[in-house]
Amino acid sequence: MTDEKPPPVRQSSDGTAHHAEAPNDNNTFHDDKTTLVEAKHASDEEREMTLLKAIKLYPKAIGWSVLLSSTLIMEGYDLALLGNLYASPVFNEKYGTLNPETGKYAVSAAWQSGLSNGARAGEIFGLLLAGWAADRYGYKRTTIGALFLVICFIFVLFFAPNVQVLVVGEILCGFPWGAFQSLTPAYASEVAPMVLRPYLTTFINMCWVIGQFFAVAVNKGSNTRTDEWAYKIPFGVQWVWPLPILAGLFFAPESPWWYVRHNNKAKARESLLRLTSRNQPGFNVDETIAMIEHTNELEKRAKEGTSFRDCFKGIDLRRTEIVVGIWLVQTLGGQNLMGYFSYFMVQAGMNPSNSFSLSMGQYALGIVGTAGSWFLMAKVGRRRIHFSGLCTQALILVIVGSLSFGPNPGSVWAIGALLILFTFVYDFTVGPVTYSLVSELSSTRLKAKTIVLARAAYNASNIFVNVMTNYQLSSTAWNWGARTAYFWAGTCLVSAIWVFFRLPEPKGRTYAELDLLFELRVPARKFAKTNVDAFSDHSTTAVVKNRLSAEDSYHDGPGGAQQKPL
Numbered sequence: 001m002t003d004e005k006p007p008p009v010r011q012s013s014d015g016t017a018h019h020a021e022a023p024n025d026n027n028t029f030h031d032d033k034t035t036l037v038e039a040k041h042a043s044d045e046e047r048e049m050t051l052l053k054a055i056k057l058y059p060k061a062i063g064w065s066v067l068l069s070s071t072l073i074m075e076g077y078d079l080a081l082l083g084n085l086y087a088s089p090v091f092n093e094k095y096g097t098l099n100p101e102t103g104k105y106a107v108s109a110a111w112q113s114g115l116s117n118g119a120r121a122g123e124i125f126g127l128l129l130a131g132w133a134a135d136r137y138g139y140k141r142t143t144i145g146a147l148f149l150v151i152c153f154i155f156v157l158f159f160a161p162n163v164q165v166l167v168v169g170e171i172l173c174g175f176p177w178g179a180f181q182s183l184t185p186a187y188a189s190e191v192a193p194m195v196l197r198p199y200l201t202t203f204i205n206m207c208w209v210i211g212q213f214f215a216v217a218v219n220k221g222s223n224t225r226t227d228e229w230a231y232k233i234p235f236g237v238q239w240v241w242p243l244p245i246l247a248g249l250f251f252a253p254e255s256p257w258w259y260v261r262h263n264n265k266a267k268a269r270e271s272l273l274r275l276t277s278r279n280q281p282g283f284n285v286d287e288t289i290a291m292i293e294h295t296n297e298l299e300k301r302a303k304e305g306t307s308f309r310d311c312f313k314g315i316d317l318r319r320t321e322i323v324v325g326i327w328l329v330q331t332l333g334g335q336n337l338m339g340y341f342s343y344f345m346v347q348a349g350m351n352p353s354n355s356f357s358l359s360m361g362q363y364a365l366g367i368v369g370t371a372g373s374w375f376l377m378a379k380v381g382r383r384r385i386h387f388s389g390l391c392t393q394a395l396i397l398v399i400v401g402s403l404s405f406g407p408n409p410g411s412v413w414a415i416g417a418l419l420i421l422f423t424f425v426y427d428f429t430v431g432p433v434t435y436s437l438v439s440e441l442s443s444t445r446l447k448a449k450t451i452v453l454a455r456a457a458y459n460a461s462n463i464f465v466n467v468m469t470n471y472q473l474s475s476t477a478w479n480w481g482a483r484t485a486y487f488w489a490g491t492c493l494v495s496a497i498w499v500f501f502r503l504p505e506p507k508g509r510t511y512a513e514l515d516l517l518f519e520l521r522v523p524a525r526k527f528a529k530t531n532v533d534a535f536s537d538h539s540t541t542a543v544v545k546n547r548l549s550a551e552d553s554y555h556d557g558p559g560g561a562q563q564k565p566l
Helices: 033-048 051-057 059-069 072-085 089-095 109-137 139-158 163-190 197-222 229-240 242-249 256-261 265-275 285-302 308-312 314-332 341-348 352-379 382-403 409-428 430-441 447-473 481-502 511-519 524-529
Strands: 009-011 017-019 097-099 104-106
Touching: 033 285, 051 059, 059 163, 059 197, 059 242, 059 265, 072 109, 072 163, 072 197, 072 229, 072 352, 089 104, 089 229, 109 139, 109 163, 109 447, 139 163, 139 229, 139 242, 163 197, 163 256, 163 430, 163 447, 197 229, 197 352, 197 430, 229 242, 256 265, 256 285, 265 285, 285 511, 308 314, 308 447, 314 382, 314 430, 314 447, 314 481, 314 511, 341 352, 341 409, 352 382, 352 409, 352 430, 382 409, 382 430, 382 481, 382 524, 409 430, 430 447, 430 511, 447 481, 481 524
Parallel strands: none
Antiparallel strands: 009 017, 097 104
């Protein structure tokens, strides 16, 4: 006989009494049974939550996420701005050189690459700084700091006396733009429930397209001018976005996940209350906080660190590879031609005015495509959407390249129509779903840093892509014209093959379930069919209901981890 006392009784939020379990000395959860029950109940509620209920419960979260995501309108604007300014005679006369053969001014391919890659280089440094700052100071304060910087750096672009200073301005503006790239998807994925995440994260893509549409519209409006305002107006319009966004962000709540990671449960609860509506049936703020804590502890159990180095350790190495790969696919799928649409069409033989008009139609259709993707993702898995989109893009690019062998007005307009269709396909599939995938497939504790690494790789690859595209299209370099599409059709096909073997399906999964699927090294093509229960017991690994057989063990593509039967 012993004098061992029974564990104390604790009352849960649903009125049920539970005995709290004694903590163990292993690297396992320190949740008592009540906390686990609350976390499971919140997880079940989130899984069963309808879109309408989520909108009623989280209208404030939607508003704040949309406000933060709108910072990327600025980057989308500049992304299309430069590509379209290359088709502006006044801009070329100011920053370019005279081509003796054509008798026209043009910015050389080398300086075009410098301008485009200057921004990308700045974004890489901005991403790295934002990853550190977001973990230390939070998404809100880091975004506010980046907005102050971009307001200052736009002055350099506006008053640039030559192309060299213009490159410096692009590099400096790249710092805050890079910060926006990493902060927006992380914040959007953390302030809303599972059913809203694909909508809020893919809205980021719409912000890009909105920015690109405005860039073309402003360029078209100022293209008829013959003075310096033909390019100063497009640069000056960039001041329109930061000020109202900055005014709103001072009142925005921080992510409750960020507070949990910093062991501040009270602030996390306060933040969640500011993101949700009051008196909504079926919602319990303490249970939702318990779910966040449980997921955080689940990831801490698997790996304690939250540094950049931890992104390359254990199961997170695979997650980092996938998220980086998804961003690289964005640069290698041929979508760079969208940013150069007006310039591309001018090089193919179309006059600048018509090319600007078509470009506006291109981005307007891109907005429609992004909105359409919201309905598509509600029915179809992310993996299927992404793979199908890449295959369709590759087919369109092959047709565009083939039309280049028929140099007549009809083929030029046909190329323009196909590139507009390409934009619609991209913004209906690959473009928006990328933001959903990178937000869902990275772990919550390493989300900001994983996205930073992925976007840094994206921007580094963009340096290669921009150099290639500038030399492929420039009349002073390779002058490939529409045949450029053949090259990107090949890279798009390679990207589709990688997606088929390496991209998992996160649709309908909570963060805790995704953590377990990665920890158990489930192959990418089996993610959708593997059932896991993150709340089955208090051990270090949850039980997999449909245990994979020994016959299913194989290497999941190149470098993949071998799946072992449990």
